[in-house]
Amino acid sequence: MPRALKSSALPARLSSPSGLATLGWCAMPAFALLVYGTMPLPLHPVFLPPDRFVRPDLWALGGLAVLIALPIGWAGRRPLPVLGLLLVEAFVARTFGVRTWPLFLAADVLVLQVAITCGRRTAVAALVGVLACWTLVVAAYLPAAAAFAALTGPSSMLGVTTVGAWVLGSWIRLRQDHAEELRAQAAIRAVQAERLRIARELHDMVAHSIGAIAIQAGAAKRVIETQPAGAREALGVIETTSRETLTGLRHLLGALREPDSGRPVGPVPAAAAPAASLADLERLVAGTADAGVRVDVRWRGLRRPLAAEIELSAFRIIQESVTNVVRHANAAHCRVLVEYGADELCLEIVDDGGGGRVGGRSVGQPGAGYGIAGMRERVGLLRGQFSSGPRPEGGFRVAARLPV
Known part of the structure; x- marks a missing residue:
């Protein structure tokens, strides 16, 4: 105080x-x-x-x-x-x-x-x-x-x-x-921080899902007459992704409707949605493979449970980076490195695409979206270090260090 x-x-x-x-x-x-x-x-x-x-x-x-x-x-x-x-x-x-x-x-x-x-x-x-x-x-x-x-x-x-x-x-x-x-x-700072948190969660939750849905819908449209089985599979991915996103949005909006007393205004779901964590990377990688990008996840160090805010931030950083690769990088391969250190968690996401450009602008520049800005804010709130940018040999690199 x-x-x-x-x-x-x-x-x-x-x-x-x-x-x-x-x-x-x-x-x-x-x-x-x-x-x-x-x-x-x-x-x-x-x-x-x-x-x-x-x-x-x-x-x-x-x-x-x-x-x-x-x-x-x-x-x-x-x-x-x-x-x-x-x-x-x-x-x-x-x-x-x-x-x-x-x-x-x-x-x-x-x-x-x-x-x-x-x-x-x-x-x-x-x-x-x-x-x-x-x-x-x-x-x-x-x-x-x-x-x-x-x-x-x-x-x-x-x-x-x-x-x-x-x-x-x-x-x-x-x-x-x-x-x-x-x-x-x-009070004003608390409201602003909460608005930024909600904006980050909505962006990370919706941007990835809508991007995957758009890619799968485009693939289904192209092969619906020649490959009905492939179109059916793409539509199944769209259905699954849509339901998961809708469930996440319901839980997020339900939390926003709770008054200060802690008693929700509307009906309470039977079980609260667990926060995303690094354990969900396999599901993320599987969805990305369906979108046409192969993601290689490498683990270093002793894997162990971390604080919920670190697990959530690490997953969201990887999710947003992979989403950018799928939507903007025009890459075929992406490498994700998760390294557990004694006092920090290191993340590195590298692709072999076109250097991360959105509408003629580099990812993270004004007018190119909020993904990089949201990742930087997440890392800053945890007092970590963040860097991103094109690689000299081609592609794009995102790196983050989160103290544990």
Whole structure:
């Protein structure tokens, strides 16, 4: 997970409406006690004789402190109205000679919350409102010289903490916005990667099958009158290839229709189609032989099962290469080398045709199709190495190294 996502998780939980509402009501009694403790003496019942504990004026001041602190309970859901009410309370408290710094500390907390949860303009307006009220409360009843001294004296720390709260809240908001942007970009990249994967699967699945069907249909058309048995065999290959392709397309489209919950929308097939692997090369070679190209498969190293994504990618690379040989190379022979190494799987597909040209363009060049590009993407996703191009002695060569 990106660092920005980790760092923004805690502020995001704290800035949720339910969390802030609970925090506000929990902080209200403590804030009421703080306001009560800063009122003029005598206020503290613990320092009074027992017979004076029930003085009505003490209970009245206590009720007043609770009344002043009561809006804090709604600060989680209504920070701006509560902030305005606190500033009014601060001005009234200053008029009656009550200390106002607890109210401004609470206002600083609300400035922090507004900077996190609201827009930039709203946060700036809250900052300016608190600073203006603080300046008015400190300097309203003093001469100019004394007002300047008060504004630059110890009470200036309240203004500094207000600005600090706004800066901290703005920084947290930026981190949250950045984390949200990262999540959106990650979602876009995931969608694009899935689209490319589907495009590769459809191309590899359909291009090979349609190419084989086209070749067999052309052969059947030419010999249907003179060699009925050969035409019947070609039609059988067309039927088999069509059914296999249709089955693969159904499974692929069925997987696309599954929602995020994992429960399919439509009926589920009795058994999922197994992913293609190197074990299917014999079937691929047999179909290619029917198309008129002899494919020689050579195995080196210790054959062993590999990861499913490596098996699928290796088979698709060989399948697409052989399809290009059948459709574009005008070759009679193709050699496929599969070499199992200790830490990599090496593939090499070589033909003796015309160098791999499609419509006057070399295979892999713009306008020549998506086969080579799809193979390169598959190898790149597995952090392997890929190369392709015409051979000096003639024909075309495709080579891939897949780490295992």
